[in-house]
Amino acid sequence: MEKVKTHIDYQDSVITIRGVSKSFGENHVLRNVDLDLYRGENLVVLGRSGTGKSVLIKLIAGLLQPDVGSIEVLGNSVNDLDNHELMKLRLRIGFSFQNSALYDSMTVRENLEFPLIRNKRNLTRAEINKEVEDVLEGVGLSQAINQMPSELSGGQRKRIGIARTLILRPDIMMYDEPTAGLDPITCLDINSLINEVQERYKTSSIIITHDLACARSVGDRIVMLLDGKFERQGSFKEIFETDDARVKAFYDYNFIV
Numbered sequence: 001m002e003k004v005k006t007h008i009d010y011q012d013s014v015i016t017i018r019g020v021s022k023s024f025g026e027n028h029v030l031r032n033v034d035l036d037l038y039r040g041e042n043l044v045v046l047g048r049s050g051t052g053k054s055v056l057i058k059l060i061a062g063l064l065q066p067d068v069g070s071i072e073v074l075g076n077s078v079n080d081l082d083n084h085e086l087m088k089l090r091l092r093i094g095f096s097f098q099n100s101a102l103y104d105s106m107t108v109r110e111n112l113e114f115p116l117i118r119n120k121r122n123l124t125r126a127e128i129n130k131e132v133e134d135v136l137e138g139v140g141l142s143q144a145i146n147q148m149p150s151e152l153s154g155g156q157r158k159r160i161g162i163a164r165t166l167i168l169r170p171d172i173m174m175y176d177e178p179t180a181g182l183d184p185i186t187c188l189d190i191n192s193l194i195n196e197v198q199e200r201y202k203t204s205s206i207i208i209t210h211d212l213a214c215a216r217s218v219g220d221r222i223v224m225l226l227d228g229k230f231e232r233q234g235s236f237k238e239i240f241e242t243d244d245a246r247v248k249a250f251y252d253y254n255f256i257v
Contacts, residue, residue, distance in 0.1 A: 003216070003218060008040045014074055014171065015072070017035040017070070019034065019068060019069035022055055029052035030052050033069075044223070045222075045223055046222055056206075057206070061093060062086045062090070093173075094203075102157060104150060108144050108146065112167055132145070132167070139163045141159050141163070178191075178214065187214065191213070195217070212251065224239055
């Protein structure tokens with residue numbers, strides 16, 4: 001079932017990409033691409049492995065520079081920011097990585113406290129405790145607060161990773177293959193959580209995936225990256241109503257093989 005769209009402000013683009021190309025030697029990863037992420041939107045970027053999806057995230061975060069083109073994030077021209085300004089901007093962007101990026105030597109509580117203590121040094125202990133408890137409740141894992149990451153399932157670690165990202169209250173969320181390596185039931189749980197995060201925290205999100213079940217569940221809009229370009233965009237149904245062999249093969253691999 002395709003996602004029912006929530007309130008999205010199509011007059012307010014929180015990420016604007018225009019004419020961006022990026023190559024690594026003879027490998028032309030992105031070719032003159034344009035893209036907008038609108039406030040309140042869950043935007044899914046679909047594509048096969050190695051097609052430039054993760055490069056797109058690095059460009060948005062200023063970890064890579066485009067060969068040509070412009071990228072604007074929350075009103076800031078990423079290409080023109082110095083290191084200090086980039087660090088401030090990145091605090092407004094939450095990154096949820098495939099491996100959850102938790103510190104194995106820290107409890108769940110300590111993992112969540114770490115970004116708060118590092119970036120909001122004026123918080124009291126009571127304020128820190130409240131933030132940790134609130135965000136754990138938001139991802140449905142209040143009971144795990146004193147556990148170690150090694151004691152959690154893959155899906156629980158994914159949830160805690162998302163909680164640690166949310167604790168700084170980012171305006172934008174970036175999910176990199178959020179369902180990778182998870183069983184089908186846990187994938188459904190993570191898809192639901194992504195939608196709950198959008199509703200509860202009013203985030204605008206880019207979800208990088210090649211999982212069509214995830215795309216269909218969480219995407220208000222879907223764009224498909226083919227041969228370095230966003231060849232198709234729209235709803236899940238609109239994306240796959242085509243005779244393009246590249247698109248049909250992608251669909252068949254997900255749902256038939």
